[in-house]
Each structure stands twice: as structure tokens, then as C-alpha cells.
Amino acid sequence: MLQLEKKHYIGEGEIRFCYEHPENLNLCIKIPRPETTREYTNKELLYFKKLSRRNTSKYQYPFYSDFHGEVDTNLGLGQVFDLVRDETTGDISKTLEYYLLKSNEIADERLKSALDDLRQHMIKYKVFTRDLRARNICCKLNKDDSVELIIIDGIGHRDFFPFADRFHYFSKKKVDRTFTKWHFDSLEDQRKFLKKIG
Incomplete structure (x- = not known):
């Protein structure tokens, strides 16, 4: 034990x-x-x-x-x-929520690019989330100065007929709906959402 x-x-x-x-x-x-x-x-x-x-x-x-x-x-x-750790320091990676509200260490352009990469990976490999909150996404800082967004909680879905698991068209629709539902269509929308919910 x-x-x-x-x-x-x-x-x-x-x-x-x-x-x-x-x-x-x-x-x-x-x-x-x-x-x-x-x-x-x-x-x-x-x-x-x-x-x-x-x-x-x-x-x-x-x-x-x-x-x-x-x-x-x-x-x-x-x-x-x-457990997600930054390559640069070995420290536990901080969440996307932290970088959006409490730090300007990562420029918005880099965060937006990393978020686009995450969306495309979810669509391509048909991986879905129930709860795509900014606090459920870590920003891993790599030695090559790249940023990787890694989902740390909320993986899965509740679809009774899981067409999104099989067909690209439905997987894209599902991921796009998830990003819209959780206010990830822009970083400005996400910041407003985070400030609203406190």
C-alpha cells in the first residue's frame, strides 16, 4: 500500500x-x-x-x-x-487557466497555436472530453521553446451512439462543439468566461 x-x-x-x-x-x-x-x-x-x-x-x-x-x-x-512536467525546469506544469489569468510568460500567439494543435489532435485521433476546462489542461514548456497543451482530466464522452469514434466528420463536429461550449473559440472569450465564473 x-x-x-x-x-x-x-x-x-x-x-x-x-x-x-x-x-x-x-x-x-x-x-x-x-x-x-x-x-x-x-x-x-x-x-x-x-x-x-x-x-x-x-x-x-x-x-x-x-x-x-x-x-x-x-x-x-x-x-x-x-504527471505533466516542464522540460525546462522539471517542475509540475501549470494549467492553461494559470497562464491566461495570472502570467504573461507565454504570448497569446503561442497559446493559440498550441490550442489549435490540441484541437486538431483531438479530431484526428478521436479523443474527446466531457469537461474541457482551462484548469484541466496543462501547458508543458519544452526545452526547444515549444508549448504542448495536455489534457489532465475530463477525458471521455457520454454518447449513446458514438459515431464520432468512427467517422472524421462527426469527430470534428463533436470537438468543435466542445471548444465552443467551453468558450475556447478565442482566448479572449476564454478569459471572459474564466473571470465570469470566478
Whole structure:
């Protein structure tokens, strides 16, 4: 059983608490909140099982945090995922929300280009999200001065007839709708949305 301590705590969302893996700096462990049902977790893990059958070596970069199984901890059963770190410093990458509201370290042109890349990857490889919030996207800073946007939570969808999983036309429609729903059609719209929700 892995022991998670206060020093391992990274942050939390509406569904789970996130901790650094005590034995692997490139992984994190997500512990569901008490009110989070096992059914919710199982649906997410089923989607990752489907993604695991794909050849991810074709990806230009790993644009979502992948799932690596479950583990017993002193805080309960946790799910293990990739932990995104900046190549430049080795620090845990900050979220897109941070760079949009609290830092001007990355120019908007670079963020917009990275966001366009993320959208195209999601369409091309038919990977979808339920919750495309700026806090669920990390900005990985690379040594070559590039920025990669990596989805760290909310992967999956609830479509009863998943045409988007099979056909490019529907996958593009679905991703475009998701970007519009979560105010990602422009960085200005996203900033306004983030300030509105506080």
C-alpha cells in the first residue's frame, strides 16, 4: 500500500484529489472524493481502456494524461496517471487557466497555436472530453521553446451512439462543439468566461 502524505498533495478538483506518486515523479495518483461514485470512475476507466488499444506512437506529442492502473493507498483506492512536467525546469506544469489569468510568460500567439494543435489532435485521433476546462489542461514548456497543451482530466464522452469514434466528420463536429461550449473559440472569450465564473 502506498503512503500519501501532505507533501505529495498537488491540488484538487470537483471529483478528485491529486497527489504526486511517492515512487515515480512522472506519475500522479488521483483519489476520488467520498461523494464520487464508483460508477463515474468505471466509465472513465472504460474509455481509457478503449484508448489503450490505439497506437499512440503516431501522436505528435502525448496530448492527454494517460491512465496506468489503480493502486491501494492509505487514502483509499487511487487511479494512476501521467504527471505533466516542464522540460525546462522539471517542475509540475501549470494549467492553461494559470497562464491566461495570472502570467504573461507565454504570448497569446503561442497559446493559440498550441490550442489549435490540441484541437486538431483531438479530431484526428478521436479523443474527446466531457469537461474541457482551462484548469484541466496543462501547458508543458519544452526545452526547444515549444508549448504542448495536455489534457489532465475530463477525458471521455457520454454518447449513446458514438459515431464520432468512427467517422472524421462527426469527430470534428463533436470537438468543435466542445471548444465552443467551453468558450475556447478565442482566448479572449476564454478569459471572459474564466473571470465570469470566478
